[in-house]
Amino acid sequence: LEQNGLSEIKNSGDLSKLNDIRVNLLGKKGPLTEVLRGMRDLSKEDRPKVGEFANRVRDNLTATIEKRRTELEKERLNRKLAEESIDVTLPGTPVAQGQPHVIQQIIDQIEDLFLGMGYQVVQGPEVELDRYNFEMLNLPKDHPARDMQDTFYITKDILMRSQTSPVQARTMEKHDFSKGPLKMISPGVVYRRDTDDATHSHQFHQVEGLVIDKNITMGDLKGTLETLAQELFGDRFEVRLRPSYFPFTEPSVEADVTCFNCMGKGCSVCKYTGWIEVLGAGMVHPNVLKMAGVDSETYGGFAFGLGPDRFAMLRYGVDDIRNFYLNDVRFLSQFNKRG
Numbered sequence: 528l529e530q531n532g533l534s535e536i537k538n539s540g541d542l543s544k545l546n547d548i549r550v551n552l553l554g555k556k557g558p559l560t561e562v563l564r565g566m567r568d569l570s571k572e573d574r575p576k577v578g579e580f581a582n583r584v585r586d587n588l589t590a591t592i593e594k595r596r597t598e599l600e601k602e603r604l605n606r607k608l609a610e611e612s613i614d615v616t617l618p619g620t621p622v623a624q625g626q627p628h629v630i631q632q633i634i635d636q637i638e639d640l641f642l643g644m645g646y647q648v649v650q651g652p653e654v655e656l657d658r659y660n661f662e663m664l665n666l667p668k669d670h671p672a673r674d675m676q677d678t679f680y681i682t683k684d685i686l687m688r689s690q691t692s693p694v695q696a697r698t699m700e701k702h703d704f705s706k707g708p709l710k711m712i713s714p715g716v717v718y719r720r721d722t723d724d725a726t727h728s729h730q731f732h733q734v735e736g737l738v739i740d741k742n743i744t745m746g747d748l749k750g751t752l753e754t755l756a757q758e759l760f761g762d763r764f765e766v767r768l769r770p771s772y773f774p775f776t777e778p779s780v781e782a783d784v785t786c787f788n789c790m791g792k793g794c795s796v797c798k799y800t801g802w803i804e805v806l807g808a809g810m811v812h813p814n815v816l817k818m819a820g821v822d823s824e825t826y827g828g829f830a831f832g833l834g835p836d837r838f839a840m841l842r843y844g845v846d847d848i849r850n851f852y853l854n855d856v857r858f859l860s861q862f863n864k865r866g
């Protein structure tokens with residue numbers, strides 16, 4: 528019995544077989560239990576001898592089973608480790624990643640540039656008072672230039688801002704000039720009662736810029752716009768200023784940059800002028816300074832307003848502004864900087 532048991536144990540190939548063997552040999556119905564049970568029929572002298580012998584056999588079998596169990600468990604672990612090993616040289620499965628909206632990417636880039644030049648980034652409300660959107664920008668009620676911007680009115684005095692320029696007035700009003708000049712940009716959404724088409728959207732973006740200090744000239748404005756154009760489009764881009772009209776600046780200009788398509792040679796995109804109009808700007812009107820409580824004898828400055836949507840269209844050759852607002856990921860994922 529012992530020899531048979533030992534060889535069965537040694538040859539057992541897996542843990543469940545080993546368990547069966549243990550139950551057969553040592554279990555309640557096994558031969559050893561039977562021997563021990565039969566002890567009461569033995570004589571007094573034989574009983575300890577048989578008992579000792581049977582116990583020794585049981586201990587030997589139990590120890591051998593334990594040893595074999597440890598071996599089998601080790602084998603099973605090794606097999607599992609081998610099966611589950613990872614080949615770290617295999618290419619990974621890419622995880623789909625989003626990215627900031629293309630317009631936001633342009634705004635981020637503009638913010639970085641101006642923050643680097645010591646400007647602050649200021650936010651203003653999209654639901655705005657007529658007072659800030661128009662009156663404090665030198666556009667009293669009934670001023671004909673209000674028609675330049677078809678505005679969504681909520682009440683007589685409250686509107687959806689039609690430009691980011693009201694943030695100029697709000698910031699100037701609060702600024703303490705004894706502590707230094709004011710240099711700010713204000714990115715955000717603006718609204719106009721336009722019928723949506725390839726080049727118009729009732730909702731679009733602007734970035735306002737404003738610098739107020741002593742001795743600011745139009746040269747400072749031009750230099751700033753050149754830095755901006757070169758940051759956004761490239762070193763070879765130049766800026767040209769043309770006279771224009773805005774009620775809140777005097778003189779007012781429109782700024783053109785070198786046509787991205789022909790680099791100034793003249794093509795159908797720029798109507799053979801070599802230039803593309805990108806923003807409005809000018810020297811802040813003394814009335815605007817006065818209304819914001821700024822001493823217009825001592826201080827002056829420039830302001831500009833640009834459209835990131837238009838910048839994105841020019842930079843990426845997008846011919847319909849509505850693409851930016853339809854939220855079609857097939858379109859938007861083209862501007863994934865992570866590639």
Ligand code: PHE
Binds near residue numbers: 689809830
């Ligand atoms: N707010 C003007 C517009 O929306 C742009 C502008 C801003 C012009 C600042 C001059 C100075 O048309």
